[in-house]
Amino acid sequence: MEGEDLAELLRLRHGVLRSLVEDPRPRHELVDVLPDSKSTIYKSLSQLQDAGLVKSVEDEFVPTLFGVTALARYDTLVETAHVGDLLADFPGDTVDPAALVGAEVVRPDETDAERHLEAVWNLLEGAESAGGVAPVVSPGYVERFRKLIDSGLTAELVLPTPLVNSLRDQHTTALAAVLERAVIYETDMTVPFGVIVTEGVRPQMAIELRDGPFITALIINDTPDAIQWAKMTVERFQTNAVRVESEEE
Structure with a gap:
């Protein structure tokens, strides 16, 4: 996946990925804990899995090392954006x-x-x-x-x-x-x-x-x-x- 595509995926699906980083769980449990619709969550999981950010293990979705690292980088970008104009x-x-x-x-x-x-x-x-x-x-x-x-x-x-x-x-x-x-x-x-x-x-x-x-x-x-x-x-x-x-x- 290209860097721009990955950045856009994280922007759209970081909430689902974060939930799995905090607590790996089956797909149906995500529907109970996240505010998104079932179809959105299912689509998110499919996209995250295709990108190598999560994988399915014994009916649970768990983050990969790539997923954990990518989320951490995304959070760093978000948390430092407020100083971007100062350091440009x-x-x-x-x-x-x-x-x-x-x-x-x-x-x-x-x-x-x-x-x-x-x-x-x-x-x-x-x-x-x-x-x-x-x-x-x-x-x-x-x-x-x-x-x-x-x-x-x-x-x-x-x-x-x-x-x-x-x-x-x-x-x-x-x-x-x-x-x-x-x-x-x-x-x-x-x-x-x-x-x-x-x-x-x-x-x-x-x-x-x-x-x-x-x-x-x-x-x-x-x-x-x-x-x-x-x-x-x-x-x-x-x-x-x-x-x-x-x-x-």
Whole structure:
């Protein structure tokens, strides 16, 4: 079966397949538990069987490994569709799709332009430690981040070299104070978006998307897959980065 045909079949028949993944059963029992008509269910089973997604075993229909895998891929697509417009301009290997499943999207709007920024601070204020990568630092970030550091947050951040130079010029005192308690690295790599990953009572990760200096959205997730991806992303940027030392040293 061609990929497009399979996608269309899953769109139409995913409810029947899901029911069998959850509990294999005879055809007549499906009629009792699903809202579809008998003829629709029978047709669905025939199509799913022809596609190799289910098979009949001793009068029961059971999902095949292909069926379980295909349904999982379909669910991933459905659950990440709400961030599709945000990621459309990024290369396909930029973000692991597993990191997006179950994610919450916070977007600024006309009624609350700072909503996404408050979400960042809520995430950091509930953490014991944080790692991150940031392409840009918004006005007010440095002082507020300094207060979090002073209250006990430990952090390791990777910033592009031009951003580090700008912080040295415009926020010299605050940067020096942050460097007393946090580790900052500078990198020559292109940083396409911001990533934060926290540890503590509730580990979380966030992807900060921007259009130049403007934040377009914050994608927040707390699944193990998302947190693992975020940690690996931060570590990748740290690999060839250089630690920033205080100007006084």
